[in-house]
Amino acid sequence: MGEVDFMMVNKLASDMGPVFNRSIDILKGMKMPQEAHNVIRNQYYATVILSKLERAKANNREQVIGICEEDLYLPEENYVLGHADILAGTAVVSLFQIRQEFYGLPEDDSKIYPRLYKEAIHQVAHLFNLSECRNPRCINYFSQVMLDIDSKGEKFCDICRRKLTTLV
Numbered sequence: 043m044g045e046v047d048f049m050m051v052n053k054l055a056s057d058m059g060p061v062f063n064r065s066i067d068i069l070k071g072m073k074m075p076q077e078a079h080n081v082i083r084n085q086y087y088a089t090v091i092l093s094k095l096e097r098a099k100a101n102n103r104e105q106v107i108g109i110c111e112e113d114l115y116l117p118e119e120n121y122v123l124g125h126a127d128i129l130a131g132t133a134v135v136s137l138f139q140i141r142q143e144f145y146g147l148p149e150d151d152s153k154i155y156p157r158l159y160k161e162a163i164h165q166v167a168h169l170f171n172l173s174e175c176r177n178p179r180c181i182n183y184f185s186q187v188m189l190d191i192d193s194k195g196e197k198f199c200d201i202c203r204r205k206l207t208t209l210v
């Protein structure tokens with residue numbers, strides 16, 4: 043959504059497919075919905091973005107995940123790194139706080155993709171009805187700060203993996 047590096051989206055799609063045993067199509071890029079933009083917060087309302095993504099679905103069984111550069115929020119949260127709607131089968135992940143720039147640090151490409159990958163897998167795991175994990179090494183661990191994302195692994199723990207095989 044918006045201006046997102048196609049190479050990164052392409053890599054994400056090919057890495058995620060096998061994890062969930064699904065084929066992934068990359069849809070045509072869409073603009074960030076202006077109705078989701080909150081001028082006062084200068085952030086985008088994640089729920090509005092999800093409803094926009096829902097309209098891009100070809101059928102009910104399809105799931106769609108949007109990747110954007112803009113900062114996201116929910117009314118009860120200062121920000122969200124990602125958000126998912128299980129019933130609608132939609133998820134979104136923002137690169138805004140994944141980027142080192144956000145912390146006033148020099149950009150580091152080696153950090154961006156692993157963070158995006160972990161957050162995207164975590165959000166899509168929600169879509170498969172997998173609840174959040176308490177194991178801080180598991181990719182499905184609920185991580186709200188970047189340090190947690192950086193410290194967790196890129197794989198599901200045994201418990202999540204077992205649950206996931208029954209869900210996908």
Ligand SMILES: [Zn+2]
Binds near residue numbers: 175181182183202
């Ligand atoms: Zn786990």
